Amino acid sequence: MSSSAPSARIAVIGGGAVGGLTAAFAQEAGHDVTLCLRSPLDELTLSTEGEVLRPALRFAGAPEEVAQHDWVFLTTKAQDTEGATGWLNALCGPDTVVAVIQNGIDHTERVAPLLPAGAEVMPTLAFMAVERVAPGRIVHHFNSELHVPEGRSAERFEALLANSRIRVRSVADFRTAAWRKLFTNVAANPLTALLKQRMHIIEDPEMYERAEEILLEALAVAQAEGALVDEKDVRRALRGNLAVAPDGGTSTFYDRLAGRPLEHEHITGAVVRGADRHGIPVPLNRLLLTMLRAADRELRESHQG
Ligand SMILES: NC(=O)C1=CN([C@@H]2O[C@H](COP(=O)(O)OP(=O)(O)OC[C@H]3O[C@@H](n4cnc5c(N)ncnc54)[C@H](OP(=O)(O)O)[C@@H]3O)[C@@H](O)[C@H]2O)C=CC1
Numbered sequence: 392m393s394s395s396a397p398s399a400r401i402a403v404i405g406g407g408a409v410g411g412l413t414a415a416f417a418q419e420a421g422h423d424v425t426l427c428l429r430s431p432l433d434e435l436t437l438s439t440e441g442e443v444l445r446p447a448l449r450f451a452g453a454p455e456e457v458a459q460h461d462w463v464f465l466t467t468k469a470q471d472t473e474g475a476t477g478w479l480n481a482l483c484g485p486d487t488v489v490a491v492i493q494n495g496i497d498h499t500e501r502v503a504p505l506l507p508a509g510a511e512v513m514p515t516l517a518f519m520a521v522e523r524v525a526p527g528r529i530v531h532h533f534n535s536e537l538h539v540p541e542g543r544s545a546e547r548f549e550a551l552l553a554n555s556r557i558r559v560r561s562v563a564d565f566r567t568a569a570w571r572k573l574f575t576n577v578a579a580n581p582l583t584a585l586l587k588q589r590m591h592i593i594e595d596p597e598m599y600e601r602a603e604e605i606l607l608e609a610l611a612v613a614q615a616e617g618a619l620v621d622e623k624d625v626r627r628a629l630r631g632n633l634a635v636a637p638d639g640g641t642s643t644f645y646d647r648l649a650g651r652p653l654e655h656e657h658i659t660g661a662v663v664r665g666a667d668r669h670g671i672p673v674p675l676n677r678l679l680l681t682m683l684r685a686a687d688r689e690l691r692e693s694h695q696g
């Protein structure tokens with residue numbers, strides 16, 4: 392791997408699966424990377440393609456410890472975005488680009504109100520399967536691709552990560568791209584999390600049919616929201632899910648397994664809210680949302696008690 396890209400300073404907010412992977416690969420490509428943490432870590436390892444990387448990262452535990460950066464990768468779960476406001480204030484100057492590497496379709500609406508004047512949100516879709524198996528121990532199962540809206544920042548982002556194991560793609564129609572990415576989550580994440588089983592469950596023909604029905608509801612909502620998607624995108628998303636099997640899961644499954652709060656409001660919730668706006672019936676997604684809310688409530692109550 393060449394190290395010819397000029398070294399940049401990158402701050403990654405969140406030391407979980409996606410934060411750990413992007414930090415490790417960016418550091419390997421020659422960048423100076425600070426991991427901004429909620430829970431302290433002394434070391435982070437990334438198991439990938441048969442090797443274990445131990446990237447030389449800086450660890451910061453509070454916003455007072457960091458200065459402004461040109462690049463910030465925001466990798467908290469979507470529901471934890473507001474909690475990262477202190478980091479964003481400390482890290483962002485007028486030229487900062489914040490790559491919001493999260494699932495969901497409303498990255499810009501979620502993050503823009505939290506940024507100081509001038510800083511830019513770059514919504515970023517993550518095509519990868521990465522698991523935090525213990526604090527600071529990250530296992531990479533599949534793929535490492537980021538999709539961003541085309542433009543000047545996308546070109547700079549592509550150059551930033553050109554020598555890394557992360558592939559950046561810029562897309563012309565980001566709304567469509569975001570719904571396509573959401574399709575990879577709308578069936579797989581609830582089913583794996585509710586059943587507490589890995590992605591292989593989608594290989595079962597009966598489960599595959601139900602997953603397709605869940606996604607066809609989401610397809611109707613996506614089309615009503617202006618995304619240029621069709622049934623081929625549903626099949627492509629399911630093929631993408633099957634490519635993750637057998638040892639991978641989904642981010643919502645990993646959260647349920649570890650007893651962490653779930654991200655359902657930004658995945659299934661996005662479909663149900665869109666359906667309500669357009670009067671589209673989505674009974675399967677509505678049922679999944681009710682079940683995920685119940686599972687999440689139990690997780691939160693057991694944390695408190
Ligand atoms: N995992 C995957 O394969 C994929 C995930 N995604 C998406 O990427 C995003 C990140 O997911 P993932 O990495 O899996 O999630 P993780 O739960 O593994 O990591 C999130 C990290 O954010 C940290 N965090 C939360 N709040 C703060 C805060 N205020 N300050 C600093 N750190 C904070 C958490 O800290 P703590 O350690 O205290 O919990 C945790 O380490 C999600 O939107 C997810 O849906 C997208 C594609 C694939």
Ligand SMILES: CC(C)(CO)C(=O)C(=O)O
Binds near residue numbers: 579
């Ligand atoms: C595509 C998928 C399902 C891959 O792991 C993902 O985005 C997630 O886990 O949230």
